[in-house]
Amino acid sequence: MRQQGRVTAVLGPTNTGKTHYAIQRMLGHRTGVIGLPLRLLAREVYDRIVAQRGPSVVALVTGEERIVPERTQYWVCTVEAMPREIGVDFIAIDEIQLCGDPERGHVFTDRLLHARGLHETLLLGSEVMRGAIAGLIPGVEFMRRERFSTLTHTGSKKISRMPPRSAIVGFSVENVYAIAELIRRTKGGCAVVMGALSPRTRNAQVDLYQNGDVDYLVATDAIGMGLNLDVRHVAFSSTEKFDGRRMRPLFPHELAQIAGRAGRHTEPGTFGVTGEASPLEPEVVRAIEESRFAPIRKLQWRNDALDFGTLDRLVASLEAPTQDGWLARTRESNDLHALKALAAMPEIHDRVRSPQSVRLLWDVCCIPDFRGRSGGEHTSLLARIFEFLQGGKVPNDWLAGVMRRIDRTQGDIDAISRRLAYIRTWTYVAQRKGWVEDETHWREETRAVEDRLSDALHAQLTQRFVDRRTSVLMRRLKQKETLVAEVNDKGEVTVEGEFVGRLEGFRFRQDASSSPDEAKTLRQAAFQALRPEFHLRADRFYNAPDTEMDFTEQGGLMWGSQAVGKLLAGGDPLKPQVEAFVDDEAGHDVAEKVKRRLQHFIDRKVAAQFEPLLNMSRDESLTGLARGFAFRLVEAMGVLPRDGIADEVKALDQDARSALRKHGVRFGQFTVFLPVLLKPAPTRLRLVLWSLSHGLEEFPESPPPGLVTIPNVEGVPSEHYMLAGYHPAGSRAIRIDMLERLADLVRGQDSRGGFEATPDMLSITGMTLEQFADLMGGLGYKAERGERAKPRPAKPEAEGAEPEQNPIPETEEAAPEAEVFYTFTWAPRRREQPRRDANRPPRKEGERPPRKDGERQGKPRAKGRKPEQDKPRQFEARPERPAKIDPDNPFAVLAALKKS
Numbered sequence: 039m040r041q042q043g044r045v046t047a048v049l050g051p052t053n054t055g056k057t058h059y060a061i062q063r064m065l066g067h068r069t070g071v072i073g074l075p076l077r078l079l080a081r082e083v084y085d086r087i088v089a090q091r092g093p094s095v096v097a098l099v100t101g102e103e104r105i106v107p108e109r110t111q112y113w114v115c116t117v118e119a120m121p122r123e124i125g126v127d128f129i130a131i132d133e134i135q136l137c138g139d140p141e142r143g144h145v146f147t148d149r150l151l152h153a154r155g156l157h158e159t160l161l162l163g164s165e166v167m168r169g170a171i172a173g174l175i176p177g178v179e180f181m182r183r184e185r186f187s188t189l190t191h192t193g194s195k196k197i198s199r200m201p202p203r204s205a206i207v208g209f210s211v212e213n214v215y216a217i218a219e220l221i222r223r224t225k226g227g228c229a230v231v232m233g234a235l236s237p238r239t240r241n242a243q244v245d246l247y248q249n250g251d252v253d254y255l256v257a258t259d260a261i262g263m264g265l266n267l268d269v270r271h272v273a274f275s276s277t278e279k280f281d282g283r284r285m286r287p288l289f290p291h292e293l294a295q296i297a298g299r300a301g302r303h304t305e306p307g308t309f310g311v312t313g314e315a316s317p318l319e320p321e322v323v324r325a326i327e328e329s330r331f332a333p334i335r336k337l338q339w340r341n342d343a344l345d346f347g348t349l350d351r352l353v354a355s356l357e358a359p360t361q362d363g364w365l366a367r368t369r370e371s372n373d374l375h376a377l378k379a380l381a382a383m384p385e386i387h388d389r390v391r392s393p394q395s396v397r398l399l400w401d402v403c404c405i406p407d408f409r410g411r412s413g414g415e416h417t418s419l420l421a422r423i424f425e426f427l428q429g430g431k432v433p434n435d436w437l438a439g440v441m442r443r444i445d446r447t448q449g450d451i452d453a454i455s456r457r458l459a460y461i462r463t464w465t466y467v468a469q470r471k472g473w474v475e476d477e478t479h480w481r482e483e484t485r486a487v488e489d490r491l492s493d494a495l496h497a498q499l500t501q502r503f504v505d506r507r508t509s510v511l512m513r514r515l516k517q518k519e520t521l522v523a524e525v526n527d528k529g530e531v532t533v534e535g536e537f538v539g540r541l542e543g544f545r546f547r548q549d550a551s552s553s554p555d556e557a558k559t560l561r562q563a564a565f566q567a568l569r570p571e572f573h574l575r576a577d578r579f580y581n582a583p584d585t586e587m588d589f590t591e592q593g594g595l596m597w598g599s600q601a602v603g604k605l606l607a608g609g610d611p612l613k614p615q616v617e618a619f620v621d622d623e624a625g626h627d628v629a630e631k632v633k634r635r636l637q638h639f640i641d642r643k644v645a646a647q648f649e650p651l652l653n654m655s656r657d658e659s660l661t662g663l664a665r666g667f668a669f670r671l672v673e674a675m676g677v678l679p680r681d682g683i684a685d686e687v688k689a690l691d692q693d694a695r696s697a698l699r700k701h702g703v704r705f706g707q708f709t710v711f712l713p714v715l716l717k718p719a720p721t722r723l724r725l726v727l728w729s730l731s732h733g734l735e736e737f738p739e740s741p742p743p744g745l746v747t748i749p750n751v752e753g754v755p756s757e758h759y760m761l762a763g764y765h766p767a768g769s770r771a772i773r774i775d776m777l778e779r780l781a782d783l784v785r786g787q788d789s790r791g792g793f794e795a796t797p798d799m800l801s802i803t804g805m806t807l808e809q810f811a812d813l814m815g816g817l818g819y820k821a822e823r824g825e826r827a828k829p830r831p832a833k834p835e836a837e838g839a840e841p842e843q844n845p846i847p848e849t850e851e852a853a854p855e856a857e858v859f860y861t862f863t864w865a866p867r868r869r870e871q872p873r874r875d876a877n878r879p880p881r882k883e884g885e886r887p888p889r890k891d892g893e894r895q896g897k898p899r900a901k902g903r904k905p906e907q908d909k910p911r912q913f914e915a916r917p918e919r920p921a922k923i924d925p926d927n928p929f930a931v932l933a934a935l936k937k938s
Contacts, residue, residue, distance in 0.1 A: 043127075043154060047134075047161040047171045050183035051329040052262075052298025053307075056162045059183075060130040061087065064112060067157060070128035073117040073149060075136055075263045077103065081237040082266070084114040101406060102465035102488070103237075104481065118145050120153065129155035133263055134163035135291065135334065137170070140281055143338025144368040150174065152342070166291050169333045173364050187301040189309060191323045195273065196313040198224040202253040203270040205261060206312065207296055209279040215451070217275055218256045218503040227252045227504030233260035234408075236458060238492035243499060252504055262296035272300040272309045277316055283369075290322050291331040339365035346396040349381045376403040379417045386421055389428060399424055401470070408462040423467065431475050432467065440464060445487045447494035454498060458491045525571045533563045543600040544572060544620040544632055565623045572624035576631045587639050591739045593726055595636050603636045611675065611731040612644055612652070644727070647720040650712055651676050654701040664694035671703065675724045676715035677760055677774070680708055706778035707785075708765055713775055716763040718743035728761055738762070746804045747772050747813075767816030770809065776802055789819070789864035811860045820865035828857045 048056050061083065064070035074080045077100040084098040084105075095111040098104070099119045113121060117131065131153060137146040150161065151174065161171060161178075171178055197206065197220050206221070206228075208214040214230060221228040229247040231240055247255045248268060259279070261267065274293070278285050301307020309326065311317060318326075325331055341358040345351040356374050359367055380386045380399060390399055402424045407416045426432045441464070444457050461484060467473050468480040524532050529541040538560050539548040546568055548561055579597060588596050595603035595616065606615040616636040620629040645652065654660070655672045667686055671678060680687065687705060690698075695705065702712045715724070722740045729737035738758040741748045747770040750759070756766050764771040772780070780802050787793035795810050803810060811821040 043157040043159060044179065045154070045159045045161070045175055045177070046179045046181055047163075047167070048181045048183060049163060049165045049168060051164070051185045051189075052295060053185050053187060053301060053303070054183035055186065056183060057083070057132055060132065060160050060162055063158065063160060064128045064130060065090065067127035067155075069111050069126040070130070070155070071113040071115065071120055071124075071126050071153075072130040073115055073120045073132065073153070075117060075133040075142075076233060076260060077101070077116050078233065078235070078237055078240050078260065079132075079263055080114050080116055081241070087112055087114060102462045102469065103485070104469045117149055118142075120149060122153070125156055127155055127157045128159075129153050130160040130162060132162045134161045134171075135167050135295075136163075137167065137337040138334045140283070140338065140369060141371070144340035144371070147337045147339050147365065148342050150337070164291055164295070164331070165329065166331050166334045170335075170337055170364050174337075174362075185298075185329065186303050188306045189298060189301060189327055190306065191318065191327060192271070192308045192310045194311050194313055194315070194317055197221065197273075200225070200254065200273060200312075201271055203268060204253070204273060205255040205257055205267070205269045205271070205299060206273045206275055207257055207259060207261070208275045209259060211455075213275060214256050214258060221254050221256060222503050225254055228254035228256050230499050230503060231255060231257040231261060233258055234455070234459065235495070236462075236488055236492040238489055239458075239496045239499075242493075242496040246500065246504065256503075259292075259296050261299050262292075266302065267299060268302060269299050270301065270305065270307055272297045272307070274309075274311045274315050276314075277311070277318065289331075290325045293318075293322065294326040294329065294331065297326055335364075336366040337364055338368040340368050340371070344400070346393040346400070349377075349387065349390055349396055349399070352396055352400060353378065353381070372407055373400075373403045376417055376420055380421060380424070383421060386424065395428065398427055402427065405463065405466055408466075409456065409459045419463070427473060432473060434475050437464070437474065437480065441483060441487060445490065447490055451495065451498045451502060454491055454495045458488065458495060461488050461491060525568060531564045531568065533560060538564055541568060541571065541575075543597060543602040544575060544618070544624055544628065546621055546623075565621075568621075568623070569625070572621075572628045576624075576628045580631050580635045582635075584639055584642060587636075589640065589643070589723075589726060591722060591726060592737050593730060595640070602632060605640065605726065605730055607730040607733065611727050612648060612672070614640055614644070614727060614730055616640060643723065647723050648676070648715070650702050650714055654698075654703075657701065660697055662694070663689055663691075664697050667694070667698065668701075671710070671712070675728060675761070676712040676720070677724075677763065678710045679760055680706065680710055683710065704778070706774070707781040708777055709760075709774045711763075711774055716773070716775055721761075721763050725758075725761055745773070746776050746802075750816075767814075768812035769816075770805075770813055772803060772813060787862075789862070792822075792861040792863045794859055794861060807858065807860060811862075814862050818864065818866035819862045822861045822863070824859050824861065825856045826859065828855045 048059060050056060060072060064072055065087070072083065074083060080098065080100055081103075084096060087096050091112065093105075094107050095109055097106040097110040097113045097115075099106065099113060099115045099121070101116065101119055113126070115121070117136075131146070131149050134146060134150060137143050137150055139146070150171070153159070161167075165182075168180060172180075195201075197217065200206065200221075206217050208217055211232065211234070214232060218228050218230050229243040229252055231243055235243070244267065246252050255261075255267065255269065261269075274296070277293070278287050280286075297307075297309035299307075300309055339360050339362075341355055341360075343355065343358075345355040353374070356377075357367070377400060380403065381390075386399070390396055402420050405420060405423070409416070423432065426436075444461050444464075446457065447454065449457075465481075465484040465488060468477065468484045471477070474480045525541060526532075530537060531539045531541060531546065537549065539546055541547075546561070546564060548557065548564070579602070582597070586598060589605065590596060593605040594601055595605065601619060603616050603618045606617055608615045616633060618629055618633040618636055620632055651672055654668045657668070660668050663686070667683075667690060670683065670686065687710065699705075702714055704711055704713055714720070718740065725738055725740050738754070738761070740762055741764070748764060750766045750769055750771045759766050759771045760774075763774050765774055765777050767777075780799060783796065783799050783802070784793075795807060795814075800807065800810055803813060805813060811823075815821055
């Protein structure tokens with residue numbers, strides 16, 4: 039552009055109306071261009087000008103967006119996208135102090151030196167640029183604008199104590215998301231604004247904040263570039279940022295640029311830091327409040343006179359030095375780095391043989407790395423695009439495939455953000471003239487995909503970082519309106535239509551996502567609706583049948599699927615007490631009614647399940663030892679191991695035993711018990727009541743019903759098995775009633791001489807022979823394993839068949855199959871003598887054990903019997919084979935006839 043017209047530098051701090059002034063000056067001319075630092079700000083200014091002049095005369099040009107009507111008069115652009123080949127009456131460049139930025143400074147410096155309007159040029163920015171502008175542009179005029187409102191430092195505040203209408207600034211995506219999540223938990227939600235967002239997403243997020251749906255904004259330093267927001271306080275989460283190469287402290291004028299967003303127009307603003315950031319130095323605070331900063335001494339510069347003769351000459355021209363004292367050659371930028379990387383590829387270097395191909399390669403290298411991936415991945419993408427463009431244009435089918443992969447709105451925030459960054463690359467490509475086959479179609483298609491992804495990203499950001507319930511409720515609270523609460527038939531509690539918790543039985547469970555600032559208010563509002571609901575539920579519960587209630591194996595009391603109380607130990611194990619789970623806000627009457635109903639339930643449950651036991655304790659006909667024994671059974675809840683009460687059992691006469699048997703008491707060899715109390719329901723209740731009376735923290739659970747044996751777990755007390763109705767023996771525990779049936783069968787066997795397991799024994803226990811041997815070992819029997827030949831079944835002969843003429847000799851027959859058997863003999867160990875009285879001395883050798891109640895005594899050994907006759911006898915399951923009969927012995931024949 040030719041240097042003509044007046045050049046004015048409008049300098050001053052933020053909130054001085056510089057951008058508004060430039061827009062009004064541009065609209066006073068017939069044509070004009072305004073360059074802005076961000077496409078977000080460009081979209082905002084574009085919308086303002088369109089509202090005044092209409093869309094037919096206003097163009098919007100950014101790296102990824104191009105709206106150019108045929109009768110364009112006013113161009114709104116990012117600084118990089120400003121058209122340089124047209125002549126316009128007016129040109130304005132906003133945030134001119136970015137000439138000192140290490141990344142983009144050379145672009146702003148180029149516009150500062152060369153972009154001129156035919157009639158007027160405005161340079162908008164900070165006072166730090168006054169010296170550099172005066173030294174580089176002769177005859178420039180300066181205009182100083184003062185801030186409309188005051189800006190005051192308020193020190194450090196925790197994020198949880200940030201005042202409403204605050205903006206918290208982070209310098210990385212991860213930091214922004216972490217702050218936003220904390221704000222959602224403590225304040226109900228926030229809007230998120232970052233430079234990487236699309237204009238559509240950014241506008242939707244800003245609307246959340248501007249409309250008052252949320253009171254907090256979390257943003258990157260992008261908000262420092264002219265975005266007009268209703269912010270009263272700006273807080274820095276850090277005073278350092280990554281500038282693309284290293285972490286560095288923010289300069290005072292950079293801090294002021296961001297802090298200046300607080301206080302719009304005449305509204306005063308404040309700034310400070312969060313609790314995690316380092317406090318600002320006093321001199322930095324004074325500089326920000328007074329807008330006095332050290333001037334910029336060097337502007338970033340890169341040669342704009344490029345030589346496209348060869349790749350080497352192009353690189354040399356890009357790295358050319360400057361002799362101007364105000365300028366400093368910029369560091370190697372991303373586009374130059376990409377150019378060198380592509381030039382080093384033989385397949386690319388060999389194709390670049392003309393100035394046109396060099397220019398094309400440079401244009402490809404200027405594609406920004408929107409994704410921020412590794413340099414190698416971005417370079418590979420640029421190489422692919424260059425190959426397409428050398429052959430003509432990017433193919434439609436290939437580009438369509440890329441669009442299909444990107445055009446997916448599923449996924450989390452990170453996934454959608456990556457796709458949105460990727461579509462920006464292809465939006466940029468589609469905006470370049472001659473790069474795609476159908477420019478209009480692909481510009482619309484990439485814009486449509488970006489809009490869909492933008493909407494999806496906005497929805498995800500809102501869902502993650504904005505608690506709609508909290509924002510609605512806090513708005514009503516600020517308006518001092520009475521909150522309306524309701525309870526539905528599922529127990530869900532809503533306040534102003536927003537779910538705040540659930541009523542479980544007679545306790546309100548508040549939603550855990552409620553922030554601490556609103557939790558108390560929400561709880562109070564919820565109980566306004568819950569008070570009548572508590573009374574209605576209490577009446578319904580009091581009149582409910584016992585079938586709707588139950589107790590858990592850990593002592594809880596349930597009403598359907600909801601916990602309404604728990605059991606407590608009483609003075610008597612069979613008289614437990616209850617504790618009702620009722621919120622204090624429900625009132626004393628509700629709590630007492632629930633407690634009475636629970637007590638009625640458990641009293642009736644105990645009376646029904648232990649009726650035989652309770653009847654026995656109330657029987658006046660039981661006297662003396664029988665009555666004392668009945669009380670022992672009641673204390674043990676119907677199950678007593680016999681080895682601990684041998685003396686009491688022995689002392690009972692037949693009348694006392696008969697009286698106890700009338701109440702269902704069975705005197706077994708191992709246990710004295712009431713069989714009816716071994717059923718699953720009494721057993722389950724017995725374990726709970728016993729655990730309560732003994733103060734256990736974790737109650738033993740009853741075994742599944744129907745099992746004859748269960749595993750004998752190491753470390754589990756035998757008392758627990760007894761209460762559950764089982765007797766431990768070996769690796770298994772056998773049900774008490776089945777054990778007594780087994781004892782009855784064993785009692786008929788010769789336990790001294792030895793016996794084998796009968797089918798009835800195995801059937802009762804449901805065990806294999808090996809398992810039965812282990813069980814008998816646990817009961818005090820010694821098992822000896824043996825093998826014998828199985829009898830071969832006789833072959834049936836057909837009727838009328840002739841006898842076999844040549845039978846196979848017996849020596850040639852196959853060997854018979856072996857059969858395993860066990861012989862059991864009574865061999866109790868000293869520590870396992872369940873049938874011996876505790877005070878009785880051990881038996882002498884040859885002495886028979888004493889007879890227990892109902893036990894048949896074997897015949898005493900005849901006098902003069904030889905000791906070797908006491909050896910255990912061997913038994914076989916098959917019948918004994920008859921001995922051969924001597925035909926010459928008449929006594930042998932007679933003996934055989936007697937046996938038959």
